[in-house]
Amino acid sequence: MADPLTSTELDDALASLAGWEVVDGSLHRELKFADFPEAMAFMTRIAFTAEKMGHHPNWSNVYNTVVVDLSTHDAGAITALDVDLAKKIDEVAG
Amino acid sequence: MADPLTSTELDDALASLAGWEVVDGSLHRELKFADFPEAMAFMTRIAFTAEKMGHHPNWSNVYNTVVVDLSTHDAGAITALDVDLAKKIDEVAG
Numbered sequence: 213m214a215d216p217l218t219s220t221e222l223d224d225a226l227a228s229l230a231g232w233e234v235v236d237g238s239l240h241r242e243l244k245f246a247d248f249p250e251a252m253a254f255m256t257r258i259a260f261t262a263e264k265m266g267h268h269p270n271w272s273n274v275y276n277t278v279v280v281d282l283s284t285h286d287a288g289a290i291t292a293l294d295v296d297l298a299k300k301i302d303e304v305a306g
Numbered sequence: 307m308a309d310p311l312t313s314t315e316l317d318d319a320l321a322s323l324a325g326w327e328v329v330d331g332s333l334h335r336e337l338k339f340a341d342f343p344e345a346m347a348f349m350t351r352i353a354f355t356a357e358k359m360g361h362h363p364n365w366s367n368v369y370n371t372v373v374v375d376l377s378t379h380d381a382g383a384i385t386a387l388d389v390d391l392a393k394k395i396d397e398v399a400g
Contacts, residue, residue: 248362252353259346268342272366 216289225295230302238270238281239294243305245276254278254304261300267293269301310383319389324396332364332375333388337399339370348372348398355394361387363395
């Protein structure tokens with residue numbers, strides 16, 4: 213099981229990510245796309261990554277907006293798994 | 307533009323739908339699937355329907371759960387468009 217990040221590890225992770233902040237104990241990012249199909253295409257791409265990792269986002273969508281919250285249920289905290297998934301989201305979202 | 311449903315129309319609509327209730331001015335349903343890929347497959351199918359209708363859900367996903375809230379932004383209320391999309395969701399979700 214992944215361990216909770218220390219505050220130093222979390223600060224380092226946030227510095228390496230684009231547009232993420234910690235909200236209510238999760239890594240949180242809001243993404244805007246051109247339209248609804250683009251938002252869904254993003255979610256579908258990330259879905260395959262998440263399933264392969266065995267680590268799934270808490271996310272919501274309205275039209276061209278996707279809001280993502282990442283935390284690790286088993287650890288009750290943000291772990292390296294969340295940072296890995298956030299990095300993959302940044303790669304796909306550009 | 308679709309008009310807000312009257313309370314009688316809304317009651318009739320709810321009687322014709324499976325598992326929907328009105329929460330915070332939206333048609334609301336929580337759906338459970340076997341796993342994350344099944345939840346994403348459902349969202350992808352509904353996404354094409356929604357885009358074709360030009361009417362999009364407010365929805366969120368965590369693992370095998372999808373929570374859907376339907377209302378019509380332009381009308382600031384639940385309209386026939388929301389009932390149509392809810393019926394299509396019921397058809398796909400079974």
